[in-house]
Amino acid sequence: MRGKVACIVSVCCMVLLLGFGTAFAQQEIKIGVLIPLSGSMAVIGENLQMAHDFAAKEINDAGGVKSLKGAKIKLIYADTRGDPKVGMSEAERLIVREGVSAIMGAFQSSVSYTSTEVAEKYQVPYLVPNSLMDQITERGFKYTFRVERKGSYWAKDQIDFILDMGKKTGVQAKTIGVVYENTDMGQSIAKAIRKLAPEHGLKVVLDEGYPPKTADMTPVVLKMKRANPDVVILNSYISDAILLMRTIADQRVNTMALLGSSSGYSDPSFVKEVGKLAEYFFDLTEWTTDLKHSPLVAQKNAAFKKWTKDHRDFNGGAAFCYASTYILYDALEKAASTDPKRIRDALATVKITKGPAMIIPWTPIEFDAEGQARGARMLVIQYRDGQRKSVWPANIASTAPVWPMPKWEERK
Amino acid sequence: MTGIIEAAVNGILMGGLYGLIAVSLSLIFGVAKIVNFAHGALLMVALFTVYWILELLKVDPYLSALLAGCFLFFFGYYFQRLFIEPILKREKDTAALTVILLTSGLMLIIENSALLLFGADYRTVRTAYTGKVWEVAGLYIMQPRLIGFVLSVVLIRLLEFYLRRTNFGRAIRATSQDREAARLMGIDDYRVYKVTFGIGTVILGFAAAFLTPFYFIHPAVGDLFVGKSFVIVVLGGLGSITGAFLGGLIVGLIESVGAQFINSAMVESLIFIVFIACLVIRPMGLLGKERE
Amino acid sequence: MVPFFKIEHLEKRFGGLAAVNNVSMTIGEGEIVGLIGPNGAGKTTLFNVITGVYAPKRGKVLLKGQDIAGLKPERICAMGIGRTFQIVKPFSSLTVLDNVLVAAYRRTASRQEATDAAMDILRFLALDEKSATLAAHLTLAQKKRLEMARALATRPIFLLLDETLAGLNHTEIDRMIETVQQVRERRGVTILAVEHVMRAVMKISDRVVVMDEGKKIAEGPPEEVVRKPEVIKAYLGDDYGSA
Known part of the structure; x- marks a missing residue:
């Protein structure tokens, strides 16, 4: 009899211990990240991965998600290989097998487009930092949120920039060309330019x-x-950006301006590999390290540079991945839950005006009913002495633009 | 008009390099009947070999081809010896299919190993020829492309001479035509395969050296050329060296001149239309042999 | 004394079928032996086993006392066994000279020696005028002689001829018979010849071996062998055998 009691008591003790054990152990919040990590896009993916990792490390070092007893954010990466189909199956794996509470990704529009569909089906919030295809947030999805400005607005910003430069310098562009990789992202910008340019007196030749x-x-x-x-x-990924830039210089194609659409032209490899040829090249981008709107830009970039092994700067894509991780963190704090539905509701109502997410150049960060970031804006940089210098719009720019670009024959 | 001539010149120059890459594929296929899906990955290995020789030894890029060739011969030789030969020996009848699966797998392994070893960075080498342009009658001709083209032609002549006039060259041709008969003539067929594979990768080494001054190097760079190479090999006639080179020129021309008239996204389809038309008219390819 | 060439209880199976079933024979140096039998009797398979294309399931192949069964074809070739094919297999996109050179180079590394030897053989087979022609452009009779030339260039001591006469006309057959005899007389090569043209078999063979359904069914001088009932039966069927 006594033996039996002892037995029951000890079992109870064990149950209690185990129970407390789990309660006291630091909880983890699993967040899936879909990015291309192999194939020709791997270099871009790795860069974004570092930005996500850096943000997660900062958040966890600062005590994790406080409303969840200091739970740590755990990022689980899945390689999309840049393939929309792989993106879908990996999204499904992250949700069903890994049990993630939210997803970020997937860089390429085509992959974001398909993989958000999977998240919508499983009702898991999906925060898209970088993809610009309009339709991603135009399908009435409740679980898709996008930080990046829509692609069709990029074209508008590019045209605005061209017209603005004409007005300021008196050297007005009359004709325009659009050269792009024939993928969803490229087509989305080209389509908008075809429509917008004639409305503003620019002929697409x-x-x-x-x-x-x-x-x-x-x-x-x-x-x-x-x-x-x-x-x-121009709208290219990296290898084509490098080849195009070199060939344009080889063939001495002179224009008032070559204007990129971020992606390949904003990647650190681009200026590293084409070197001097990149001088005076304009690039529409979401972000640059010399932005003046907040001291956080310089601070966080310096910290990232120190933390990364090869001491690299943020590029636009990475800065948005970094900021997006903080936006999701903000939603987690608000939701105080790992339940995907509650995180979704929190995301829908965020209104961020401070914290590291503010490195992106607008306040407040909030989402409209479609899930699109309200107030998202773009800027233009120009490569000067190998640096990306913000030149437009004037109110946040650090440098005066050189327009038109000098002819190839006149360069040293 | 100048634009079209310029496009044609460029098409021929670039086509020469496509041709050279395809010649390597065609040689390996023609002799050993190996469909080598790892061809692009081997080109990438060749590019990295040239890259490291240039980075470490700072020699002339065209000289580096010779050094790279020495290494790549053994790379190809042992690639065949270690991976493909055991399958040919073990699976006499089904080997063709297994080799396709094997080389596809090896492609993934090689590319991902390169990714691990060298990272996903795009690399370029600034050589004395990079960005140099000759201006001829208002046309800009890029120096490294012209040099690469001329050397490709020389190299292919040399290869043909080797196959026609030397002892081992004849053995290679004999084996490619009738493996059993060649064996009964006392030719060691597996040795022929290994040497042929080695020669194939040496050719890739040269192609890599010709590309490097104006191209980039990346673990996935082979993907840009490999699909085209298969089209070129079939277009030129399976196993035909001159045919593969000619096929390269044709594809280069269509690609470059075609893009001046239609959207370049459509040019790929144009290449396939010409390809299919050719096969309908000459099923054995441009310079292929009729099957007996 | 060790016989020049000897097969002992040789067996080769394809699945359940014994293509060569317990065959033994001996051939003396300098002999010309005819190997006959109906289609599917296993003659070509026997050749393939001797030349190393197939490894036998059982049995020995002894060349001057040395067992060569199961060696690779290129090894066996190097040991002095050459062959021609029933269906001619010249390397058609190579010239006549190159075809012979491929084989000649297996015996010497010297370009001069190889070319001399090749030209010598081409002269012997009256193909020297065709040396620069592509093999594909030869007539059938010429192709057959080229087969022979190629086989001879490997300097065999023992030559296997697989239906060298098939498809040739009367004049061509006579000429080829003469050639085969000269190969033995002038070059001292021992010959085992599969042949369907009976007139030729009778004329050139010192001895004839008859195979049927994978087995050796008769052996002896040509005139005697063709009169044996079992041989007639094998060729013409049961009805004639009992008649």
Whole structure:
């Protein structure tokens, strides 16, 4: 009899211990991150991964999510290989197998487009830091949120910039060319430019989408040379950006301006590999390290630079991934739960005006009914001495633009 | 008009390099009947070999081809010896299919190993030829492309000479035509395969050296060329060296001149239309042999 | 004394079928032996086993006392066994000379020696005028002689001929018979020849071996062998055998 009692008591003790054990152990909040980590896009993916990791490390070092007893954020990465189908299956795996509370990703529009659908089905919030395809937030989804400005607005910003430069300098562009990788992202910008440019008196004289995995850019550049537009708007990933820039210089194609649309042209590899050829190149971007709107920009960039092994700066994509991790953190604090539905509701009502997320150049950070960040804006930089210097709009810019670009023959 | 001529010149110059890469694939296929899906990955290995030689030894890029060639010969030789030969020996009848699966797998392994070893960075080498342009009658001709093209032609002539006039070259041709008969002539077929594979990768080494002055290097760079190479090999006639080179020129021309008239996104389809048309008219390819 | 060439209880199976079933034979140096039998009797399989294309399931193949069964074809070739094919297999996109050179180089590394030897053989087979022609452009009779030339260039001591006469006309057959005899007389090569043209078999063979359904069913001088009932039966069926 006594033995039996002892037995029951000890079992009770064990149950209690175990119970307390779990209660006291630091909880983890699993967040899935979908990015391309292999193939030709791997270099971009790795850069974004560092930004996410850095934000998560800061958050966890500062005590985790306080409303969840200091629970740590655990990022679980899934490689999309840049493939929309793989994106879908990996999203499903993250939700069903890994049991993540929320997802961030997927960089490429086509992958974000398909993988958000999976998240919507499982009712898991999906925060898109970088993709710009309009339709991502135009399907009435309740669980998709996007920080980036829509692609069609990018085109508007680019046209505004071109017109503005014409007014300021008196050197007005009359014709325009658009050269892009023939993917969702490229088409989305090109489509908007085709529509907007004529409305503002700009004639589209070249509209050239080249297939992904193009080995030789010379045919495209020769076509550009013949069409001879005043300004060329370019949209490329990295390898094509490098090849295009080199070939444009080789063929001495002179324009008032070459204007990129971020992505490849904002990647650190671009300026590293094309070197001097990048001088005076304009790039529409979401972000740059010399922005003046908040001291956090310089502080956080310096911290990131110190933390990364190769001491790199944030680029736009990375800065948005960093900020997005903080936006999600803010929602977690508000939700005080790991339940996807409650995190979704918290995201829908965030209104962030302080904290590291403010490195992105607008306040407050909030989402409209579609899940699109309200007030998202773009800026233009120009490569000067190998640095990305913000030149437009004037109120947050650090440097005066050089417009038109000097001719190739006049450069040293 | 100048624009079209310029496009044609560029198409031929670039086509020469496509051709050279395809010649390597065609040689390996023609002799050993190996469908090598790891071809792009081997090109990438060749590019990295050239890259490291240039970075570490700072020699002329065209000289680096010779050094890279020495290394790549053994790389190809042992690639065949260690991975493909055991399958050919073990699976006499089903080997063709297994080799396709094997080389596809090896492609993933090689590319991902490169990613681990060298990272996903895009690398370029600034050589004395990089960005140099000759201006001829208003046309800009990029120096490294022209040099690469001329050397490719020389290299292919040399390869043909080797196959036609040397002892081992004849053995290679004999084996490619009839493996059993060649064995009964006392030719060690597996040795021929290994050497052929080695020669194939040496050619890739040269192609890599010709590309490097104006191209970039990345673990996935082979993907840009490999699909095209298969089209070129079939277009030129399976196993035909001159055919593969000619096929390269044709594809280069269509790509470059075609893009001046239609959207370059459509040019890929144009290449396939020409490809299919060619196969309908000449099923054995441009310079392929009729099947007996 | 060790016989020149000897097969002992050789067996080769494809699945359940014994293509060569317990075959033994001996061939003396300098002999010409005819190997006959109906289609599917296993003659070509026997050749393939001797030349190393197939490894036998059981049995020995002895060349001058040394067992060569199961060695690789290129090894066996190096040991002095050459062959021609029933269906001619020249390397058609190589010239006639190159075809022979491929084989000649297996015996010497010297370009001069190889070319001399090759030209010598081409002269012997009256193909020297065709040396620069592509093999694909030869007539059938010429292709057959080229097969022979190629086989001879590996300097065999023992030559296996697989239906060298098939498809040739009367004049060509006579010429080829003469050639085969000269190969033995002038070059001292021992020959085992599969042949369907009976007139030729009778004329050139010192001895004939008859195979049927994988087995050796008869052996002896040509005139005697063709009269044996079992041989007639094998060729013409049961009805004739009992008649």
